[in-house]
Amino acid sequence: MRLRGLTGVFLVAVAICVLPLPSLAGEEPGAASRLDREYDETVARLIAEREAIPEGENAADHYSRAFEALPPKPHNDLDMFLSCWALSAMPEALRESPGAVDEARKYREAVTVHLRRGASQKRCMFDLKWSEGAGMVMPHLAKCRDLARRAVVYGKFLELEGKSAEAARVYLDVIRMGLHLEQDPTLISVLVGVAVVGMAGGPVEGLLARKPDAEAARLVFEGLRDLPRDRFDAARAINFERIVVVGGVRRQVVGADGKKGVTEILKSLEGFDAFLGEDAKAGRKPWRIPEDPAEIRREIKDAFVTYDAQTRQIVRLMRRPYHERGRDVAELERAAMSYWERQIAEGRFAARLVNCVAGNFSIVQVRTVRAEAQLRGLEILAAASLAKAEGGAYPKDLAGLARRFPDGVPDDPVTGKPFTYWLAEGLPAIQGEADDPELKRKRPEAYHFGLVYRLALEKDALDRWRAENAPERARPDLDPAEIW
DSSP states (O other): OBOOOOSSOOOOOSSSSOOOOOOGGGSOTTHHHHHHHHHHHHHHHHHHHHHHSOTTOBHHHHHHHHHHHSOOOOOHHHHHIIIIIHHHSOGGGGGTSTTHHHHHHTTHIIIIIIIHHHHTOSBOOOOOOGGGGGGOBOTHHHHHHHHHHHHHHHHHHHHHTTOHHHHHHHHHHHHHHHHHHTTSOOHHHHHHHHHHHHHHHHHHHHHHHTOOOHHHHHHHHHHHHTSOSSOOOHHHHHHHIIIIIHHHHHHHHHTSOHHHHHHHHHHHSTTHHHHHHHTTTTTOOOOBOOSSHHHHHHHHHHHHHHHHHHHHHHHHHHTSOHHHHHHHHHHHHHHHHHHHHHHHHTTBHHHHHHHHHOOOHHHHHHHHHHHHHHHHHHHHHHHHHHHHHHHSSOOSSGGGGGGGOTTOOOEETTTTEEOEEEEETTEEEEEOOOSOHHHHHHOGGGTEEEHHHHHHHHHHHHHHHHHHTOGGGGOTTSOHHHHO
């Protein structure tokens, strides 16, 4: 995987109105040189931090060993089952796909030795070439996703064996790996971390729905309770994107030798060659790159200094709780988008360049908030399951869980208010406020963390897999028209 700015536009003004691009004369003195110093200092700091981690205490090293310990992927049908359907279905589904149980057994060393050791560490930094900026190669992200999938399958195998406590440890290790990923402060690392945490979230719900004993319930509750609280830091990742990723592109293009040099650099950056050639087909004006090298540098510096100043404003805004300023971020971003679209329509080179390298940061903020809501909801469900295992009954309301949360029952991060809690068919359910009503309609599990609902989702996943893999569908003489 190669790092680059998320495709989209992002430049917000300090106020609701969007300001025009100023010249460098209108910015703070030495703004461009300040950006260079900040870039160099940040890259040097990250390299020093990586080197300072003692041998054996870097979670990334243990995860790398886990990658190597995993067996090669099986044939296509089994791999599809294990990497997709098995993640969503109940543990018993492993018995229905030939070879699935035997394959899951092969994951033991990678999961219970290396993943566990990595998840137990405090620091995690993979060896990355930070100075390459947007061109930085990050192959570990895809490998972490694959490790997470296989670890979840191994956890379900342990549940199938009646080892709920061991399965719980595996799911918690996957969550810890997901949170480790954002210690590499890039947007893509944060988003992959969110995805990894999400892979384990549903299985944790499923385990709790199967009414584990007190040991397993306590393990889940205490594991979730003890997770780092400074997690899913979208503001930090956006600030890093501003300094190193976008800053790296700025440095490359500003240093180009005239129009031809700029064009060659853009063609060499992943994804930019498509933008250079597709504008005419899309009915847009082509990139207007000035002929005068001095004009090229001035336009680029103006655009990126403005981008930088405004992104720092949004980072400060996003450090406030989502329920206080999340809507403000989205509103400012929409206003900025309109401005940059007008600039792009005029064929302005620097505006198009900013559009290519900047990210849609309000979306990142929302995704991290949803992930935080899931972990908080799971923590409440685990507390209710522990109460059931110890006392024989689920609490009827959040007040019944108060003693397990000395600092207060976790709130819904979308609203800053308590989650809705109730018993559905005798099992606890949690629901948060939807930041996106349309998503709630399509995927209610993004906001509804309920044990009965999770059991229904697991059954539905198995039923859909059965339907797609029924024997009659595999008959070579079956008329394709009859399949549909």
